[in-house]
Amino acid sequence: MKLFIEKALKLYDEGMTSRSAIAKELHNEYGRGRQHDTFRKVIAKAIAKHRGQGKAGRIPIDSMKVTGRSTLKDSKGNLVMEWTKTSIDKEQQALAMKAAIESMKEEITPTKPIALIKNERSPLLCNQYTLTDYHLGMYAWSDESGEDWDSKTAEELLVNWFEEAIRLSPNANQAIFAQIGDFMHFDGMSPVTPASKHVLDADVRYPQLVRMAIRVMRRIINMLLVKYESVHVIQAEGNHDPASSVWLREMFHAFYENEPRVNIDNNPDPYYHFQWGKNCLFYHHSHIKNLKSLDTVFVSKFKKEFGTSEHVYAHTGHFHHEKMIETNLMILEQHPTLSAKDAYASRGGYSSKRAAKIITYHKEHGEVGRNTLSPEMIK
Numbered sequence: 491m492k493l494f495i496e497k498a499l500k501l502y503d504e505g506m507t508s509r510s511a512i513a514k515e516l517h518n519e520y521g522r523g524r525q526h527d528t529f530r531k532v533i534a535k536a537i538a539k540h541r542g543q544g545k546a547g548r549i550p551i552d553s554m555k556v557t558g559r560s561t562l563k564d565s566k567g568n569l570v571m572e573w574t575k576t577s578i579d580k581e582q583q584a585l586a587m588k589a590a591i592e593s594m595k596e597e598i599t600p601t602k603p604i605a606l607i608k609n610e611r612s613p614l615l616c617n618q619y620t621l622t623d624y625h626l627g628m629y630a631w632s633d634e635s636g637e638d639w640d641s642k643t644a645e646e647l648l649v650n651w652f653e654e655a656i657r658l659s660p661n662a663n664q665a666i667f668a669q670i671g672d673f674m675h676f677d678g679m680s681p682v683t684p685a686s687k688h689v690l691d692a693d694v695r696y697p698q699l700v701r702m703a704i705r706v707m708r709r710i711i712n713m714l715l716v717k718y719e720s721v722h723v724i725q726a727e728g729n730h731d732p733a734s735s736v737w738l739r740e741m742f743h744a745f746y747e748n749e750p751r752v753n754i755d756n757n758p759d760p761y762y763h764f765q766w767g768k769n770c771l772f773y774h775h776s777h778i779k780n781l782k783s784l785d786t787v788f789v790s791k792f793k794k795e796f797g798t799s800e801h802v803y804a805h806t807g808h809f810h811h812e813k814m815i816e817t818n819l820m821i822l823e824q825h826p827t828l829s830a831k832d833a834y835a836s837r838g839g840y841s842s843k844r845a846a847k848i849i850t851y852h853k854e855h856g857e858v859g860r861n862t863l864s865p866e867m868i869k
Contacts, residue, residue, distance in 0.1 A: 600748040604715035611719060615662035615858075616766045618849045619655055619714075622670035622775070622807025623827040624648065625730065626703055627681075629693035630832045639830035640693045645706050650868045651828060652710050655848050656717055658861055662850070665718040666764060667710060670807040670825065671728030671775030673735070674703055684732055691832050703738065711742070715751060722753045727760040729777035729808070763792050767853025770799035776806035776824065785819040801856030810835070811842030828865065 498512050561569060626648075630639035676699070677684045681692035694702070707725075714721045723742065727735045739756040746752040755762055762773040772788045779787050788804055789796050796802060802820035810831075813824040828846040835841075843864065850859040 601745055603749050603751070604712055606719065606751070607716055609661055609717075611661045611663045613663045614767070614853045615660060616664035616666060616769075616851045616853075617659045617662050617718075618666040618668050618771070618805075618851065619652065620668045620670065620805060620825050620847045620849060621648075621673075621828065622825045622846075623672045623728070623810050624669075624829050625672055625675040625827075625832075626706070627675040627692050627694050627699040628829065628832055629691045630830050630836075634833050635831055635836040637830040639832070641699070641702060644829065645702060647828065647865060647868065648706055649709060651846060651863060651865075652713055654868055655846075655861070655863055656713060658863075659717075659848050660850055660859070661717075663719040664722070664766065665714045665720070666722045666724065666771070667714060668724045668773055668805060669707075669726060670724065670773055670805060671726040671735070671777065672730040672807065673707075673725070673728065673738070674699060674731040677731045677733050683730060685729065688834075691834075700734075703734070704741070707738065707742065708745070711746070711752065715749070718751075720751050720753070722755065722764055724755050724762050724764070724773050726762060726773055726775050727777075728775045759791075761788065761791050763788075763795055765795055765799070766851050768800040769851045769853070769856055770795050770802045770820075771851070772802070772804040772820070774804070774806055776808035781806060781813065781815055781822045781824055784822060785817045789819055801851075803851075803857065810840065812845075 624644065626644055627641055628639060628644070629641075630637055632638040675692055676682060676690050676696070679696050681690045681696075682688060683690065692699075711721060711723060725735055725739045725742070736758070739754060743754040743756045746754060755764075760774060760778060764771045764773075770792070772784075772792070774784060774788075776784070784804060784806065796819075804820055804822040806822065806824045807827070809824060810827045811824070812826045815822050825847065826842055826845050828844055830844065831840065845862050845864040848861045848863070849857060852858045
């Protein structure tokens with residue numbers, strides 16, 4: 491019994507503070523026909539005595555913070571069990587992520603400048619390539635959702651779409667790659683939504699998804715650099731990929747640091763801005779604020795830019811279908827997705843036309859043209 495108690499206390503000090511869990515761990519080795527409940531009672535008494543000798547139990551790790559302590563006492567008032575309540579310390583978590591990003595950036599070799607093709611370009615025009623809710627890594631089965639979709643199909647379509655979109659766009663000095671969120675379908679080693687932990691349909695492991703996202707993003711930016719004098723990249727936070735969007739922004743910011751023709755917006759706030767002459771362009775995924783309340787948020791955050799602009803446009807995604815409203819402050823546009831619908835969307839009855847848009851802005855006159863390309867138009 492002495493050896494049993496010593497092992498039980500060792501497990502407790504290592505962080506296993508549940509009596510039931512410890513009893514279950516040791517029952518097979520020391521059970522010898524005894525009831526599981528007997529083990530729990532012995533363990534409870536041993537832990538109470540152990541704590542009375544000044545043993546504080548598990549010490550929370552750095553990324554956790556203590557929010558309180560709970561105790562369990564028997565009918566005589568004797569301490570049976572005590573445990574520490576903890577929660578994730580968001581400040582420590584953010585610092586850890588920042589440190590990881592800085593470490594990663596040190597290992598990245600910046601790319602060499604991309605050659606720009608010789609062509610006449612209008613210094614007054616800017617072409618915005620608008621992509622949202624692509625959900626790279628998603629899987630769909632046609633029998634269930636009406637369309638077959640996997641990672642290989644997604645990567646091929648996206649590259650082909652940009653090739654055709656760039657070919658059709660007017661010659662301009664400036665390009666914006668406006669990726670407005672949910673570029674990646676999931677955000678970690680398990681294919682679940684970050685907040686609600688809803689299980690997602692995916693056909694790749696997360697390391698594969700990371701490689702694919704980096705590969706396709708890099709290819710798109712390099713394609714734009716061949717045609718445009720300057721390329722501005724928005725890599726917006728989405729509700730499916732809040733953490734992944736952070737390292738994508740920071741990684742490409744480091745990767746293109748020696749390429750003066752590329753600007754990666756690595757703003758950590760999920761509200762983004764780009765100024766083109768008298769045009770004020772805003773971006774937000776819309777997982778936090780929707781179209782009805784978004785205009786005042788942008789004005790509050792970008793007072794100076796808004797105040798000096800004649801044409802103001804905001805671009806969002808999140809809902810996978812298009813919608814446009816005009817307020818007293820700006821025109822707000824909700825963009826459709828180029829991606830197929832998955833089982834969740836099909837079962838929910840959500841259906842919308844798949845497409846992505848190229849919008850052309852003139853420095854003086856605002857929007858002067860647009861092209862909408864659907865998957866059916868991409869050969």
